[in-house]
Amino acid sequence: MLFFTEPDQQLTEEEFRLIRDLIYHHCGIFFDSDSKYLLDKRLYRRLVHHSLGSFREYYQFLKYHPKRNEELSDIMDILTTNETYFFREGFQLKAYTDEILPDLMKLREKERTLRIWSAGCSTGEEPYTIAMLMLEMGCFLGWRVEIVGSDISQRVVQQARKGVYGQASFRSTEEHYLKRYFVKTPDGYRIADQVRELVSISHMNLFDANRLALLGKMDVIFCRNVIIYFDNDAKKRLIDSFYHTLSSGGYLLLGHSESLMNLSTAFALRHLKNDMVYQKTVAL
Structure with a gap:
């Protein structure tokens, strides 16, 4: 039986700055000095996991070990919150279906193609919600609709690809959607194939310029409750990359507390009638 006690090793100020800055340069997430105790308490588990004797050794592991990227991905789960559920922030989703999509249908009527990105999709509820809403509208028959969900955490990406959810994910889901777009299984509710076919899930660091370039142009970017983890410099870099990723007339949707x-x-x-959103000016 394992008993968890207070860490034998504690982060020094220097070790805290080294690890904090390494995480920041990796993914833009910034921890101020008030977060030292959080890193100390949560990252100590990783020292135990890797049988390391100090945080200095752990820093060297993060910097030079062949599995450093895998470890950085793992600690994102420890240091960030992946709280999400289907049909979250309904007022914004109504703006999406009632105002944004009709506008984009006019703008893209020649190409009949729409690409939507859920950046920081966590366990997948957001991109699957977007797909269900578009299926419900029934006006995209004959269109090429592609919804991309991405997250920096390998664990939540795997869960999103599996597409099986428990009751906590359905706190805002109407019974109609549950019956039409899910299949009940012993493990929970599995997303239906007609929804899954519209969605692809990828592992992605939002600050990886090479991966971002491969993503291609998008018509809508959902990035809700993600930039709260970044300092202003990282936020500016990310927003600038979103701007260049969006097609002319494309929309950026942030969380209700973000601007x-x-x-x-x-x-x-x-x-809009239902929400305030950001749009890239339509090129004339």
């Missing part, structure tokens, strides 16, 4: 104030003036703020 581009003091971060970017490149987007137009659109006051």
Whole structure:
């Protein structure tokens, strides 16, 4: 039987700065000095897991070990929150179906192609929600619709690809959606194939420029409750990359507590009936 006690090794100020800065340069997540205790407490488990004698050794592991990227991915699960559920922030989703998509249908009527990115999709509820809403609209028959979900955590990416969910994911889901788009299994509710066919799930670091370039242009980017983990410099870099990833007239949807104030003036703020969103100006 294992008993968890207070760490024998504690982060020194120098070790904290080294590990914090390494994480920041890897993925943009910044931990201020008040977070030292959090890193100390949560990362100590990784020292035990790898049989390391000190945080200095752990820093060397993160910097030079062949499995460093795998470890950095693992600790994202430890240091961030993956709280999500289907149909989250319904007012914004209504703006998406009632106002944004009709606008994009007009803009893309020649190409009849729409590409949507759920950046920081966690366990997949968001991209699958987007797919269900578009299927419900029934006006994209004959269109090429592609929904991409991505996350930095390998664990949640695997869970999203599996597409099986428990009751906690359905706190805002109407019975109609549950019956139409899910299959009950012994492990929970599995997303139906017609939804899954519209969605692809990828492992991606939002600050990996090479991976971002391969993603291609997007018409809508959902990035909700993600930038809260970044400092202003990292936020500006990310928003700038979103701007260049969006097609002309494309939309950026952030979480209800997030905004581009003091971060970017490149987007137009659109006051829709159901929500405020950001749009890349339509090229004339």
